[in-house]
Amino acid sequence: MGRIIAIANQKGGVGKTTTSINLSACLAEFGKKVLTIDVDPQGNTTSGLGVDKKSVENTVYQLIIGNKNIDDCMTKTEYDNLFVLASDENLAGAEIELLDIEKKEYVLKKEIDKVREDFDYIIIDCPPSLNLLTINALTTADTVLVPIQCEFYALEGLAQLMHTIGLVKKRLNSKLEIEGVVFTMYDARTNLSLQVVEDVKKNLKQNIYKTIIPRNVRLAEAPSHGMPINIYDTKSTGAESYRGLAREVINQGRES
Ligand SMILES: Nc1ncnc2c1ncn2[C@@H]1O[C@H](COP(=O)(O)OP(=O)(O)OP(=O)(O)O)[C@@H](O)[C@H]1O
Numbered sequence: 004m005g006r007i008i009a010i011a012n013q014k015g016g017v018g019k020t021t022t023s024i025n026l027s028a029c030l031a032e033f034g035k036k037v038l039t040i041d042v043d044p045q046g047n048t049t050s051g052l053g054v055d056k057k058s059v060e061n062t063v064y065q066l067i068i069g070n071k072n073i074d075d076c077m078t079k080t081e082y083d084n085l086f087v088l089a090s091d092e093n094l095a096g097a098e099i100e101l102l103d104i105e106k107k108e109y110v111l112k113k114e115i116d117k118v119r120e121d122f123d124y125i126i127i128d129c130p131p132s133l134n135l136l137t138i139n140a141l142t143t144a145d146t147v148l149v150p151i152q153c154e155f156y157a158l159e160g161l162a163q164l165m166h167t168i169g170l171v172k173k174r175l176n177s178k179l180e181i182e183g184v185v186f187t188m189y190d191a192r193t194n195l196s197l198q199v200v201e202d203v204k205k206n207l208k209q210n211i212y213k214t215i216i217p218r219n220v221r222l223a224e225a226p227s228h229g230m231p232i233n234i235y236d237t238k239s240t241g242a243e244s245y246r247g248l249a250r251e252v253i254n255q256g257r258e259s
């Protein structure tokens with residue numbers, strides 16, 4: 004049965020989408036069948052995986068609001084083993100629409116449960132807030148992977164995220180666990196990055212991945228070409244680091 008991992012941190016710009024795209028693509032490269040769900044109205048995961056948002060007929064919005072069948076909403080990417088449930092700008096208003104729906108925290112889970120047997124991994128990219136869409140993602144997920152940017156305010160908001168995860172676990176999804184924390188945009192040239200890593204390690208009891216994602220310009224360039232990093236520049240440090248993360252995820256956070 005597929006493992007469902009939500010990539011979440013309500014702090015903006017910490018590397019959620021970059022991690023969703025490239026972790027998904029590296030898992031797929033290792034032969035795992037992957038569905039990536041883009042729950043962020045920005046839709047950057049969708050386009051970063053080479054899927055033209057305008058050409059997609061049925062999105063995650065139609066799935067949760069429009070009563071479309073899940074099988075009609077998944078789009079095959081041009082990469083082997085990799086499927087996407089595309090985002091839609093209508094998702095920005097979905098929160099309000101969801102308010103009228105019974106069991107509004109479970110609408111995504113209800114649909115994803117129908118296909119989880121078909122995939123090895125389901126990766127959900129969350130928006131940068133703790134809104135109802137994120138709650139739906141956390142209710143659907145088995146685990147949460149939290150990207151932390153190596154910058155001065157890295158820990159800001161983390162306590163609130165952990166609190167929300169705790170609440171979801173208590174009220175909506177008793178199986179929810181923290182998959183782990185991954186450092187992103189690490190800059191080996193600055194002491195600050197190193198300091199942040201050491202600080203977080205001291206203050207967090209959660210599993211911290213050994214793989215640290217470096218700041219790598221190829222990672223920033225790849226989405227504008229609609230390619231994950233392992234395709235765009237397969238030998239880059241960005242590609243190697245996301246392969247390392249994928250290996251660790253496959254080994255369930257244990258050393259690979
Ligand atoms: N390791 C990296 N090296 C260089 N640039 C990166 C790296 N990771 C992310 N970026 C860039 O930083 C910006 C923010 O990353 P990303 O979109 O993945 O964050 P996010 O957490 O999904 O943001 P949001 O909160 O808006 O959804 C993007 O422009 C991305 O290309």
Ligand SMILES: [Mg+2]
Nearest residue numbers: 019020043047
């Ligand atoms: Mg994002």
